[in-house]
Ligand code: ADP
């Protein structure tokens with residue numbers, strides 16, 4: 001049966017300041033949802049709260065994976081349960097390659113670290129190298145990523161497009177039930193936008209639900225979502241089909257402000 005991720009009347013924020021003001025959203029595996037809204041409306045906060053970022057507090061409401069609350073779960077438990085938010089790019093560490101990083105991530109999410117054996121041979125808590133390599137090569141081929149990419153050092157002069165390719169490769173390797181892709185607005189060149197869109201297109205299927213968070217409609221020229229939600233002042237104010245994204249592109253966000261008023265400041 002398809003999994004569901006349900007956000008139910010979620011209120012959350014930072015240090016008592018409410019940023020999310022009653023978010024309701026249900027995703028099913030196999031669906032692509034786009035969440036669009038002006039800057040500062042709380043889109044990234046929603047992504048962080050779903051992932052369990054410790055900086056954010058949940059005041060009320062719930063987030064349920066297949067009917068079970070995930071609010072008490074740590075970020076890595078949520079990742080193991082099948083929720084994906086691209087890891088922040090770790091600081092550049094000399095000698096850490098893309099392949100090395102991905103092997104660690106895959107091992108952690110698939111629970112290899114749970115059987116940690118401190119007396120065992122080095123690497124006993126990791127997915128076996130051969131198995132990992134085989135899968136990595138297969139996914140890179142599928143996504144059209146050059147094999148040399150795996151040998152690059154993380155964060156070492158990555159272009160916007162390369163960072164996004166790494167994000168999509170992580171997604172392909174981690175095989176989550178739900179992926180939340182926060183397309184931050186700044187510095188996303190067209191190469192990056194295309195990398196994300198093409199990657200998501202390759203990966204969507206009955207086993208993956210995607211929430212694409214975006215300010216611009218641009219990425220939706222490459223990938224058509226099943227549902228579009230307009231996010232404003234901490235909640236979803238309108239939902240519809242792909243036509244809603246085109247409406248937003250044509251009209252911008254001004255009409256939302258007219259219809260729903262200026263954001264309410266909370267103490
Ligand atoms: P968006 O992604 O839609 O641009 P954000 O979720 O980044 O919006 O931010 C929404 C609001 O919450 C902004 O006013 C922002 O300043 C505030 N905010 C977000 N994260 C924090 C934080 N960690 N501490 C304080 N304020 C925050």
Ligand code: MG
Pocket residue numbers: 043044045184185
């Ligand atoms: Mg944001």
